[in-house]
Amino acid sequence: MSSPLMKSKRILVWFRNDLRLHDNEMLVEAISKSDAILPVYFFDPRHFDQLGFHRSSTMRTNFLLESVNALRQSFQRMGGDLLIVQGLPEDHIAGLVEQYSISEVYHHREVAPAETQVSANVEDRLWKIEVNLKHFIGHTLYNKEDLPFPIKDIPDVFTQFRKKTERDAIVKACFDAPTTISFVPNEDWGQLPALEDLYSGTLPGISSGTANLKGGEQEGLGHLRDLLKPDSSIYIKVSSRNSDPSGYISQLSPWLSTGCLSPRMVYWTVKAAEERYGSNANFSNLILGLFKRDYFRFMFKKHGVPYLEHTTDAAAPVVDPILEASFEQWKRGETGHILVDGYMKSLAETGYLSGYGRILAATFLVHVIKYDWMKGAAYFEETLVDYTAASNWGNWKCIADSVSGLKSKNGFDVDKHLKILNIAAVA
Numbered sequence: 001m002s003s004p005l006m007k008s009k010r011i012l013v014w015f016r017n018d019l020r021l022h023d024n025e026m027l028v029e030a031i032s033k034s035d036a037i038l039p040v041y042f043f044d045p046r047h048f049d050q051l052g053f054h055r056s057s058t059m060r061t062n063f064l065l066e067s068v069n070a071l072r073q074s075f076q077r078m079g080g081d082l083l084i085v086q087g088l089p090e091d092h093i094a095g096l097v098e099q100y101s102i103s104e105v106y107h108h109r110e111v112a113p114a115e116t117q118v119s120a121n122v123e124d125r126l127w128k129i130e131v132n133l134k135h136f137i138g139h140t141l142y143n144k145e146d147l148p149f150p151i152k153d154i155p156d157v158f159t160q161f162r163k164k165t166e167r168d169a170i171v172k173a174c175f176d177a178p179t180t181i182s183f184v185p186n187e188d189w190g191q192l193p194a195l196e197d198l199y200s201g202t203l204p205g206i207s208s209g210t211a212n213l214k215g216g217e218q219e220g221l222g223h224l225r226d227l228l229k230p231d232s233s234i235y236i237k238v239s240s241r242n243s244d245p246s247g248y249i250s251q252l253s254p255w256l257s258t259g260c261l262s263p264r265m266v267y268w269t270v271k272a273a274e275e276r277y278g279s280n281a282n283f284s285n286l287i288l289g290l291f292k293r294d295y296f297r298f299m300f301k302k303h304g305v306p307y308l309e310h311t312t313d314a315a316a317p318v319v320d321p322i323l324e325a326s327f328e329q330w331k332r333g334e335t336g337h338i339l340v341d342g343y344m345k346s347l348a349e350t351g352y353l354s355g356y357g358r359i360l361a362a363t364f365l366v367h368v369i370k371y372d373w374m375k376g377a378a379y380f381e382e383t384l385v386d387y388t389a390a391s392n393w394g395n396w397k398c399i400a401d402s403v404s405g406l407k408s409k410n411g412f413d414v415d416k417h418l419k420i421l422n423i424a425a426v427a
């Protein structure tokens with residue numbers, strides 16, 4: 001407790017892809033180490049469109065708006081609010097620090113180059129006014145210091161990464177959601193922008209969207225609870241609803257990518273259900289997905305930008321009008337291949353595609369059309385409601401790196417998937 005003579009300590013909590021109260025170490029520490037916190041969210045124009053190129057579909061932006069608004073409402077219920085700013089964090093943060101007499105800024109570290117650059121820019125601005133930017137890690141099952149190897153020695157082969165990590169490291173318990181928070185007093189907390197405020201020019205394709213998926217922490221927790229009810233289809237080995245041939249589909253990804261759900265919370269909730277009702281293939285599949293998610297983030301961390309460089313001829317970036325036309329047909333779901341077209345249309349309409357659908361659509365673009373995988377990945381980046389840099393670019397690279405006749409070091413078998421595509425009826 002600070003005495004009236006002491007200068008009170010205020011921490012600015014910069015929210016990014018961590019829009020939750022539960023299992024949020026950054027928030028818990030900010031509350032315990034300060035007299036008051038100022039939670040802030042920036043609607044960064046670079047996330048929506050850049051140089052006339054739309055970087056996020058309206059479906060993803062809607063999900064984000066719902067998620068930010070839900071966090072704001074959670075803070076309002078606790079007597080505070082979330083400060084909403086439209087603009088670049090690096091342009092505003094030093095001004096906020098001065099305006100609200102902030103002593104320190106907390107945020108979660110990201111891994112993709114564009115995201116880490118924003119942190120570096122903010123850190124530079126804060127450095128000039130002698131304020132510290134403290135980094136937290138809250139997007140993975142395992143913190144990097146919990147891994148049984150330094151980042152530079154993380155195995156590049158997924159199965160080795162998982163085996164060693166599962167054997168030698170533990171998934172920590174979740175942090176409890178705070179029940180009381182002291183907020184920095186403030187008059188104007190800013191408006192939640194409308195969709196139109198976030199895009200210059202015409203809005204990118206509006207469609208009905210992922211009808212039953214709504215952004216926000218409580219929505220995500222509710223979805224997880226429903227999944228794990230004993231009468232839910234997750235308890236059936238191969239369910240007829242919400243399933244694809246590779247296993248059960250949880251559709252948890254949009255909440256995980258916005259940080260409305262923490263991966264540790266999902267992990268421990270699934271483990272508790274397993275304990276209670278016994279293990280099954282669908283539970284295992286879900287946990288496997290969480291490990292893959294960690295793996296792709298750590299690969300980004302380990303290799304940085306070179307990780308994304310072309311490594312096979314399969315992705316030669318040729319500018320050819322026929323290829324360009326084929327790419328456009330792929331995007332519209334008009335390749336003539338029934339299976340691929342169904343997936344691509346569904347992606348455009350709902351912003352969601354099962355893992356199986358993503359693999360087949362990407363395999364078709366890279367290994368059948370033989371188009372530049374990076375442009376395919378950029379299209380997914382724009383369209384997916386659950387877009388996450390490390391998962392999207394990492395999975396695409398895995399497919400692009402695979403060569404016919406050889407199983408890739410990550411077990412991706414391009415021939416198996418080409419066979420599935422050939423078996424499917426071609427219109």
Ligand SMILES: Cc1cc2nc3c(=O)[nH]c(=O)nc-3n(C[C@H](O)[C@H](O)[C@H](O)COP(=O)(O)OP(=O)(O)OC[C@H]3O[C@@H](n4cnc5c(N)ncnc54)[C@H](O)[C@@H]3O)c2cc1C
Binds near residue numbers: 355
């Ligand atoms: C070409 C391609 C692009 C992809 N782009 C993204 C992306 O932008 N964002 C994204 O979250 N996932 C991406 N994935 C991974 C995966 O397809 C999705 O996470 C998954 O389909 C989401 O549906 P779900 O929540 O029902 O997954 P489930 O199968 O129920 O899995 C549970 C969770 O595990 C994680 N997960 C599962 N599989 C993977 C995987 N292969 N890689 C990384 N994480 C995984 C996800 O967070 C998912 O929500 C991509 C996969 C491919 C092949």
